[in-house]
Amino acid sequence: MKKILLLIGFTALFAACSSSDNGSDSSGDGYDRTALLTNWADNIIIPSFENYQTKVNTLQTEIAAFTAAPTETDLQEVRTAWVEAYKAFQYVSIYEIGKAEEVNFVSCTNIYPTNTTGIEANIASGTYNFSLISQFDKQGFPALDYMINGLGADDAAIVAFYTSNGNATNYKQYLTDLAARLKTNADAIVNDWNGSYRSTFIGSNGNSVSSSVNRMVNIFVKNYEKNVRAGKVGIPAGIFSSGTTYPNKVEGYYKNDISKVLLNEAVKASQDFFNGKHFNAAETGPGLKAYLEYLNVVKSGQPLSTIINNQFTTIFNANALLNDSFSQQIFTDNSKMIAAYDQLQWNVVYFKADMMPALNITVDYVDADGD
Amino acid sequence: MIDRLNKYLTKKTETATLAFFRLAFGLMMLFSIIRFVSYGWVEKMYIKPQFHFTFYGFEWVKPLGNFTYLLFFICGLSALMVAIGYKYRIAIIVFFLSFTYIELIDKTTYLNHYYFISLVSFILIFLPANAAYSVDAYKNPLKAFQQIPSWTVDVIKLMLGIVYFYAGLAKLNSDWLIDAMPLKMWLPMSSGMPVVGEFLNQNWTHYTLSWCGAIYDLAIPFLLLYRRTRIVAFVLVVIFHVFTKMLFPIGVFPYVMIISTLIFFEAGFHKKVLQKISGLFKMNWNQFENGLIKNQSFSFSEKLKIGFLTAFMAFQLLFPFRYLLYPEELFWTEEGFRFSWRVMLMEKSGYTQFKVTDAVTKKTTYVDNSQFLTPFQEKQMSFQPDFILEYAHFLRDHYKKIGYNDPEVRVESYVALNGRLSQKYIDPNANLAKENESFKHKTWILPFNDEIKGL
Numbered sequence: 001m002k003k004i005l006l007l008i009g010f011t012a013l014f015a016a017c018s019s020s021d022n023g024s025d026s027s028g029d030g031y032d033r034t035a036l037l038t039n040w041a042d043n044i045i046i047p048s049f050e051n052y053q054t055k056v057n058t059l060q061t062e063i064a065a066f067t068a069a070p071t072e073t074d075l076q077e078v079r080t081a082w083v084e085a086y087k088a089f090q091y092v093s094i095y096e097i098g099k100a101e102e103v104n105f106v107s108c109t110n111i112y113p114t115n116t117t118g119i120e121a122n123i124a125s126g127t128y129n130f131s132l133i134s135q136f137d138k139q140g141f142p143a144l145d146y147m148i149n150g151l152g153a154d155d156a157a158i159v160a161f162y163t164s165n166g167n168a169t170n171y172k173q174y175l176t177d178l179a180a181r182l183k184t185n186a187d188a189i190v191n192d193w194n195g196s197y198r199s200t201f202i203g204s205n206g207n208s209v210s211s212s213v214n215r216m217v218n219i220f221v222k223n224y225e226k227n228v229r230a231g232k233v234g235i236p237a238g239i240f241s242s243g244t245t246y247p248n249k250v251e252g253y254y255k256n257d258i259s260k261v262l263l264n265e266a267v268k269a270s271q272d273f274f275n276g277k278h279f280n281a282a283e284t285g286p287g288l289k290a291y292l293e294y295l296n297v298v299k300s301g302q303p304l305s306t307i308i309n310n311q312f313t314t315i316f317n318a319n320a321l322l323n324d325s326f327s328q329q330i331f332t333d334n335s336k337m338i339a340a341y342d343q344l345q346w347n348v349v350y351f352k353a354d355m356m357p358a359l360n361i362t363v364d365y366v367d368a369d370g371d
Numbered sequence: 372m373i374d375r376l377n378k379y380l381t382k383k384t385e386t387a388t389l390a391f392f393r394l395a396f397g398l399m400m401l402f403s404i405i406r407f408v409s410y411g412w413v414e415k416m417y418i419k420p421q422f423h424f425t426f427y428g429f430e431w432v433k434p435l436g437n438f439t440y441l442l443f444f445i446c447g448l449s450a451l452m453v454a455i456g457y458k459y460r461i462a463i464i465v466f467f468l469s470f471t472y473i474e475l476i477d478k479t480t481y482l483n484h485y486y487f488i489s490l491v492s493f494i495l496i497f498l499p500a501n502a503a504y505s506v507d508a509y510k511n512p513l514k515a516f517q518q519i520p521s522w523t524v525d526v527i528k529l530m531l532g533i534v535y536f537y538a539g540l541a542k543l544n545s546d547w548l549i550d551a552m553p554l555k556m557w558l559p560m561s562s563g564m565p566v567v568g569e570f571l572n573q574n575w576t577h578y579t580l581s582w583c584g585a586i587y588d589l590a591i592p593f594l595l596l597y598r599r600t601r602i603v604a605f606v607l608v609v610i611f612h613v614f615t616k617m618l619f620p621i622g623v624f625p626y627v628m629i630i631s632t633l634i635f636f637e638a639g640f641h642k643k644v645l646q647k648i649s650g651l652f653k654m655n656w657n658q659f660e661n662g663l664i665k666n667q668s669f670s671f672s673e674k675l676k677i678g679f680l681t682a683f684m685a686f687q688l689l690f691p692f693r694y695l696l697y698p699e700e701l702f703w704t705e706e707g708f709r710f711s712w713r714v715m716l717m718e719k720s721g722y723t724q725f726k727v728t729d730a731v732t733k734k735t736t737y738v739d740n741s742q743f744l745t746p747f748q749e750k751q752m753s754f755q756p757d758f759i760l761e762y763a764h765f766l767r768d769h770y771k772k773i774g775y776n777d778p779e780v781r782v783e784s785y786v787a788l789n790g791r792l793s794q795k796y797i798d799p800n801a802n803l804a805k806e807n808e809s810f811k812h813k814t815w816i817l818p819f820n821d822e823i824k825g826l
Contacts, residue, residue: 028561029559298790300791349722350793357718360560
């Protein structure tokens with residue numbers, strides 16, 4: 001009898017000690033999330049944003065040179081700088097967290113198709129506030145695309161807008177303001193990361209819904225799904241419109257030969273993030289790949305990390321079959337666009353149905369008995 | 372045969388055992404209800420969602436808005452009344468109805484142990500659990516009996532035995548025994564635990580725990596029944612449930628099972644506990660030890676009751692096997708999966724993208740699930756066909772309301788099961804708006820390109 005009571009007492013004590021049913025089980029899986037977050041911040045996110053900042057600065061310098069004395073040669077320089085900055089943007093569009101989230105970084109940098117009517121109206125009136133949500137589709141890289149590639153049929157016609165056009169001053173001002181706006185955001189984000197945000201980001205190393213790893217993985221997958229898969233390929237190829245294609249909704253429409261380059265950059269950026277690969281270096285550190293391998297996540301006999309990387313290879317192969325101009329590709333053979341979309345889609349499935357549950361990325365907490 | 376049956380039905384046992392169970396069960400339920408409310412889950416699960424996944428045949432069960440709190444209050448109050456044995460019969464009926472109603476509101480929150488609680492409380496309606504150590508028997512000595520028919524205790528033991536044994540049977544499959552799935556996926560998630568953490572990443576641990584779990588479930592009802600193994604069995608019960616409690620977010624279930632198995636102990640133990648508690652309340656327990664025996668009567672209504680409970684328990688024995696009537700893999704289609712004590716058997720996750728098409732204009736919209744479902748609902752929906760169908764019907768009705776002509780609903784859906792890579796789950800061409808829920812096999816579930824052997 002005494003024994004039994006003792007046993008029950010023990011049980012109660014044992015149970016009380018182990019009672020951690022508020023979800024954020026602090027012990028977790030033992031993976032070093034601090035090291036993971038540090039690698040993401042120091043070797044991937046911050047260098048990517050700094051690179052982007054540099055490229056935006058160059059773009060701004062070229063635009064200043066162009067607006068000071070518009071020539072066709074200078075226009076070419078602006079275009080080159082624009083392409084470089086646009087490519088750099090593909091590496092930072094993933095990280096809409098912290099300051100970038102606060103300023104709606106992706107929305108005010110890359111909404112396409114751009115609103116040309118709105119841009120012309122802004123130029124005509126000369127007054128606009130880029131911080132307003134209603135102005136998001138009149139700025140960023142797509143707006144610049146229109147301003148340097150879409151105003152006229154050839155370079156001479158475009159340059160004319162900045163020289164002989166009756167409203168040339170306003171055109172120049174708008175171009176200048178677009179670059180300035182990119183720079184303001186880039187500077188704010190880099191400063192924030194180099195200031196207090198880095199430690200906030202790394203410090204949130206638990207596994208609750210609001211922890212950095214959980215949030216970052218959700219944001220990463222969302223960017224891949226919405227901005228890469230749907231935005232760059234799915235929407236123009238008519239996947240979301242019952243087959244009605246939109247050749248004008250491709251990224252870099254006015255330049256029209258860079259949508260493939262930008263897509264490949266974005267896929268590369270996603271793969272690099274997945275692999276924990278340092279920005280602009282061959283070295284890799286802790287990342288989603290290493291995390292999956294730490295947990296020994298094997299799916300149908302193969303490591304999930306290998307399956308996902310193999311799928312990235314398949315995606316690049318499908319992309320390689322596409323024309324540099326997606327508008328052209330949609331006209332000539334949209335099935336190749338759809339094929340590329342299908343391959344991109346597989347990694348959405350692997351991320352969402354295989355990777356996130358394996359990493360126990362919390363959706364929401366509640367009791368579960370696994371059925 | 373009839374003789375033996377009569378003899379069994381007239382066998383006696385101490386009322387204290389059933390009274391102990393009544394008290395423990397009532398208090399655990401009260402605690403469980405308070406816990407649920409205090410976590411804010413009433414708001415989160417039953418008030419906030421704009422849509423609820425209902426059980427087939429129980430679509431009429433609706434949440435009550437803010438009155439849901441009243442429902443929880445009634446449920447908690449009746450649990451307390453059951454515990455102390457005050458107006459017991461009314462209290463246990465109210466508890467059974469209110470608790471079951473809550474569980475029927477949304478199957479997203481379905482858990483085997485909630486089903487277990489509904490069943491036990493239903494059985495308790497028919498048992499004389501207030502015949503001793505209760506307010507009822509204290510206030511009215513005519514209702515106090517020291518002994519009651521022993522089948523009234525055995526029926527609870529049988530129910531517990533079914534839960535364990537069937538949970539064990541369900542583990543006898545190739546995923547669990549040969550591949551150590553899903554423990555192989557789950558245990559590493561807790562490998563940061565002190566002391567045992569490092570073992571949780573190791574293959575042999577996954578296999579050992581899988582096999583031990585299956586053997587434990589199958590053996591424990593018998594080990595608890597025999598006096599000589601009882602103490603060992605109870606120690607195992609405690610270790611097993613505390614361990615699962617530490618590894619998995621399974622709420623109050625471990626406590627419910629640990630405390631419930633105490634019913635297997637001898638009456639002397641139950642008496643001592645009850646007398647201690649009576650003492651605390653300055654209650655004279657002597658009047659419960661009055662030597663009176665509540666004999667099993669064989670009136671028509673009593674016969675009817677016993678016949679009904681027998682049929683009910685026979686149903687419990689058979690119902691979990693209904694999956695045999697369905698083609699295809701049980702884990703994949705989940706046809707006959709619930710209400711069968713299949714606990715912690717699967718790691719299943721999915722991804723769904725719904726498309727709604729106007730039948731006339733062919734205009735198609737891609738659905739953002741988070742617009743209609745809570746994250747928890749979306750998660751549960753993504754891999755269970757009946758959820759997918761009910762949600763498709765909800766979308767059909769919603770889009771009809773906003774002007775779509777005869778909306779067609781299709782879904783692109785992928786599911787990963789027990790360490791297999793995701794594969795397509797639902798026929799992407801099936802117009803779910805036109806499919807109906809029924810107990811028949813759902814032909815629009817794509818085949819599972821693998822085989823799980825075993826029960």
